[in-house]
Amino acid sequence: MLPSLAYREMGLNDLEYQRIEAILNREPTITELGMFAVMWSEHCGYKYSRPILSLFKTYREAQSQGALENAGVIPLDERLGIVFKMESHNHPSAVEPFQGAATGVGGILRDIFTMGARPIANLNSLRFGLIEGRSRKAARNRYLFEHVVDGIAHYGNCVGVPTVAGEVVFNRCYDGNPLVNAMAVGVVELDKIAKARAEGVGNAVLYVGSSTGKDGIHGATFASVELGPDSESKRPNVQMGDPFMEKLLIEATLEALATGEIVGIQDMGAAGLTCSTSETAAKAGNGIEIDVLKVPRREANMTPYEIMLSESQERMLAIVRKGAEDRVAAVFQKWGLNAVVIGHVTDDGLLRVKEGDKVVAEVPARSLTDECPTYRLEAREPEYIAKVQSFDPLTALEPPDYNEVLLRLLASPTIASKEWVTQQYDSMVQTQTVLNPGQGDAAILRIRETRKGIALKVDGNGRYCYLDPYIGGQIAVAEAARNVVCVGARPVAVTDCLNFANPEKPTGFWQFQRVVEGIAFATEALGTPVVSGNVSFYNETPEGAIYPTPTIGMLGILDDVNQRCATAFRDEGDILVLLRADNDPSGGLGGSEYLSLIHNMEAGMPPSLDIEAEKRLQACVLEAIREGLLASAHDCSDGGLAVCISECAIAGGVGASLLLRYSDFEDLPPSAIFFGEAQSRVLVSVRTDKQLRKLEQMAQTHGIRAHWLGSVGGDSLRIALDGEYLIDLKVETLADTYNNSIRKIMSAVS
């Protein structure tokens, strides 16, 4: 038997090792052991998350039909479909932010075009520790932030896929463990979706793209442990990205697929050749035999172990009809890419790896993919939950000056304009971006040769999930859907990235389970199924765990891309209306940015959510946009109503005057009215009194409250409560604070 150290080092436990021996009926070779270790890691095998993920209806159904493909497909019309998926690259980005983030983008793009879809958009959801101040921690966080953004920009800009939307949130809990979730979206002709199956015994196994190097070996295993002081030594586990190669790979793959000679194709992501060969073989119920000596290599003296486990980027595996190898290879070669036959499909169900004539691994393909043990881990509610939830946010002291609070919130990096980030991304290439970053609550892309458009948004609030993971999970979905609705799109489907701490700790697993239950509940209620996603565990450092942070990527469809809406206030005299279906005893002050920033408290119940009321609100807003009633629409979220109004004013470069009444807001204190984050609220503007009446009627029909708040105009934002102006600031001041905050922080000498 191999020394137990060897398999433990690779992340396998004693029982798992015994299972491998039982499957093979002998000791595994070192190559086989490495292959099992990566395929049975949480990252590839979902050994801890699978039982919980089956709470998602579509996942359950797809799993039972054996139809878990690389990314979900949503039909746009009879001819076209939208493919989208999100994936984390947290651990690599923690140790090597530039390459970690860049390869995150590259990996998710390959998931899209490997289905035969042309990638049309990138999005991302990022989390960092606090970046303000002179501490070493803050300096490190700024370094991670700057280089993650740089890595995303480098890859996305070069590959020619626009980065159209995203979010960046800063919180102490992400110190040393940033989250980098990359989402990609593509368009595919529905009858030309490529499958990741090794069909047809005798068909050729074609290796395509970059040569294989020693980078990224055991990357998937690295993703499946906590970060620690020795994580820096894992830098060799981080892959290097080459977006130029990826661009060639996109064009060549789409052109090669058009020949009709490729029966199956899969990208080589986590676990590289091992994963792509075993998964394609297992899905088709076939086997694959390859010779590692035929694999193009970047360096001499690579062992079969290294070749099978390398996570070198920008590589694909294609199953090509026998006899058509040269024709397909010629397409890739035209683009200057490697395209080499390294083996063939067999009927014995085995993944056989040879080094010349010598067999170095021979395992049932299915044992790698389907026989990964799954664990039902213990879940226990953490003790902190009862404590934080018992806090009544209304007991927090009222601030003396609401103007000052509003400016501090607008300067808070989580709320402030992300222009410093988004300007580094090419958001317009492919000339389909109709709503650019910062213009609306979601990005809008037109879809060429149709009247339709799609809206895209990624959203998640870790603080809410920390306070109540079940409600937090629901809010993440509801808010992402609301954002898509605010630009005029019907929410249709979700991809998610589930970022959590160590699931082997019962409290960590409880958080995971509750969040997933929340997401499953909300997505079913809103009719937006989870069609793809990714789980990232072990997001913790010796200093603690991250907040449970699901990020929801929402896809919306606009049947007519011209019926859309943006955030900015438009014209003087436009009438402001708050559409609302909220019902929260503290006005959503619990878990708010206000409470965190001003009172240094992350406590209370998160805002409550009534999913049925939320549905009515969304239906109302959508109808109003389609009827052409709205001049602007903006979701009320982080920072509450005052921040929401400020953002509309800044975007429009025009002020507003609002007259609020305590009685309309359940007589809550001003802090809760201005800064509470009660859900299910959208601030809209209309042009005329006639439109106002129509909107009020529409709201009534939908069972939604509609408050007249005031009107657009002037160069100041003035908000009165029962006649007393508590907020009165020049739009110029708001804009300067909001627009320059991150730029100032990032240019300060550390």
Add this chain to the structure above:
Amino acid sequence: MKFGVVQFPGSNCDQDAYFVLRDVMRVPVEYIWHQTTSVKGFDCIVLPGGFSYGDYLRTGAIARFSPVMEAVQEHAARGKYLIGICNGFQILCESGLLPGALVRNEGLKFVCKFVHLRVENSDTPWTCEAKEGQILRIPIAHGEGRYVADEETLAELTGSRRILVRYCDAEGRYTPGSNPNGSVNHIAGIANETFNVFGLMPHPERASEKILGSADGRILFESIIKTLRSG
């Protein structure tokens, strides 16, 4: 009349240029593969934006040696029309078809945003449909777009009115904040001595339809199409 859009490996605005010519301007257009050695039959050639050959060495440095570029140089030498957008402009400078160079932006970061341009000379094949002093709202998207040249070149460019567009603010003023990359004299686009070669950093193909936020870029395409029709 026939337009050609060159496809280098790593070009990524080739399709945008192609679509705008075919679907918006409705003129005949074809792709030209970088290994092609003849560009006969094309009246105007577009070198599109992107990252040709990955631009790992220096923007445009490798593309100038690609087989098609020899033919493109001949095409220009014969007085035919050639426009380089963004990376295409960089390639034109690298290959000596236009003077000066494009270096790393002031601020060192990639910048993607709408900017304002002032048409400095409307008496050219590329701007004849615009008015002198007209302000165009067109986006930029580049990391290396800061135009630099020596004093003599600048004097020559200015004297012979070869600076076609410059960065300005919404009112047409040359304020420091209106120069997005630190280009000398706010230069955004220049022509060669005979005005048949034009290079610019901004992307007119991204601003040729109202739905994209601006249709101001059309005027440049309309100008060259008019030139070709009347020529």
